[in-house]
Amino acid sequence: xxxxxxxxxxxxxxxxxxxxxxxxxxxxxxxxxxxxxxxxxxxxxxxxxxxxxxxxxxxxxxxxxxxxxxxxxxxxxxxxxxxxxxxxxxxxxxxxxxxxxxxxxxxxxxxxxxxxxxxxxxxx
Amino acid sequence: xxxxxxxxxxxxxxxxxxxxxxxxxxxxxxxxxxxxxxxxxxxxxxxxxxxxxxxxxxxxxxxxxxxxxxxxxxxxxxxxxxxxxxxxxxxxxxxxxxxxxxxxxxxxxxxxxxxxxxxxxxxxxxxxxxxxxxxxxxxxxxxxxxxxxxxxxxxxxxxxxxxxxxxxxxxxxxxxxxxxxx
Numbered sequence: 001x002x003x004x005x006x007x008x009x010x011x012x013x014x015x016x017x018x019x020x021x022x023x024x025x026x027x028x029x030x031x032x033x034x035x036x037x038x039x040x041x042x043x044x045x046x047x048x049x050x051x052x053x054x055x056x057x058x059x060x061x062x063x064x065x066x067x068x069x070x071x072x073x074x075x076x077x078x079x080x081x082x083x084x085x086x087x088x089x090x091x092x093x094x095x096x097x098x099x100x101x102x103x104x105x106x107x108x109x110x111x112x113x114x115x116x117x118x119x120x121x122x123x124x
Numbered sequence: 125x126x127x128x129x130x131x132x133x134x135x136x137x138x139x140x141x142x143x144x145x146x147x148x149x150x151x152x153x154x155x156x157x158x159x160x161x162x163x164x165x166x167x168x169x170x171x172x173x174x175x176x177x178x179x180x181x182x183x184x185x186x187x188x189x190x191x192x193x194x195x196x197x198x199x200x201x202x203x204x205x206x207x208x209x210x211x212x213x214x215x216x217x218x219x220x221x222x223x224x225x226x227x228x229x230x231x232x233x234x235x236x237x238x239x240x241x242x243x244x245x246x247x248x249x250x251x252x253x254x255x256x257x258x259x260x261x262x263x264x265x266x267x268x269x270x271x272x273x274x275x276x277x278x279x280x281x282x283x284x285x286x287x288x289x290x291x292x293x294x295x296x297x298x299x300x301x302x303x304x305x306x
Contacts, residue, residue, distance in 0.1 A: 005287055009225075009233030010240075017240050017276050024269040 035095050035112035038076040040069065043107035052076055052112065062106025069110060076112055078103060139298070140176070140184050144191035147172035151196040163267070164274040167282055169196075170218070170242055174235055174286045179299045182226055189215045206258050210250045217249025218242035235290060236283030243279025247271050 040048040040060060050058060050071060057079065058069040065082035075095035078088035081103040088108075091101035097114035151169040159165050169192055177185035193215050197208040221241050225233055251271065255264050289295060 005234065005284065006236055007232055007234045009228050010237030010283075013225075013233065013237035013241050014276075014280065017244050017272075017279070020244065021269065021272045021276050024272050028265050028269050 034114050035074055035097060037113050038071060039111045039113060041109045060106065060108060062108055064105035067103050067106050067108055076110065078110060082106060139180060140187050143172050143176050144188045144195065147188055147192035148195040151192060152199055155200055163271060166278050167243055170239060170282050171286045171289060174238055175289055175295065177222055178230055178235065178290060179295060182223055185222065186219055189219055210253060213253040214246035214250040217245040221245035235286035236280060239283030239286055240276060240279035243275040244272060247275040
């Protein structure tokens with residue numbers, strides 16, 4: 001009754017299985033989410049598409065002032081916006097497919113999109 | 125000792141039938157338990173497969189597993205339905221991996237390692253069948269990582285349970301090669 005519960009093979013299999021699980025998570029979830037393009041939608045204007053290829057700052061003029069959008073390879077953020085509660089800035093870097101930042105005073109939404117379609121929910 | 129040659133096929137067949145009946149019972153009970161996440165269940169019937177493998181050998185384990193898959197699908201009314209094929213694919217995949225690990229058991233690999241390997245193979249076999257034939261959706265691989273994680277956890281748990289069942293003297297009595305008490 002006092003036999004060991006685990007032998008070295010058990011430990012090895014457990015470690016390999018854990019490695020497979022981690023690899024599966026990394027492999028399945030990381031590549032699809034990368035943002036490739038920023039869509040700037042402003043009320044009354046045609047949505048503007050900015051590829052996330054090089055670092056730059058885009059200025060959008062709105063009813064409340066100027067929104068500075070900072071773009072870097074693979075991500076974008078609302079660097080400065082006229083809203084008093086800093087909600088747009090608080091969204092932080094947008095880097096996964098579908099992430100959104102909103103500036104209500106400037107009637108502006110920013111959304112980054114990847115190449116793969118994202119999911120709102122999953123049913124089965 | 126049941127090692128004498130006269131015990132032969134009759135005793136062995138009865139043991140296989142009894143183990144298969146237990147496995148079917150466990151599988152039916154498990155089917156009645158609502159799962160928090162669809163597709164994830166503990167796989168307690170695998171305990172019976174592992175016990176059979178470690179006590180009666182690989183061929184008996186194959187027999188018990190196949191009888192369980194067919195028998196439980198008859199009782200659940202899923203024979204030849206997608207659920208049946210998924211169950212069969214999972215069972216065959218784990219049997220193949222258990223066959224590959226057979227030379228190392230029970231000396232280097234115990235029930236826990238076998239159970240984890242079998243659970244991972246089971247979900248992988250099911251997933252491949254589902255992806256190839258039943259739901260060939262390009263994004264189905266996104267559900268695989270959580271299922272693999274669940275298999276790792278449930279496999280470990282069923283392995284520990286198997287070790288406890290194996291340690292029972294009533295099981296040890298039947299073992300050709302009792303687990304080394306080192």
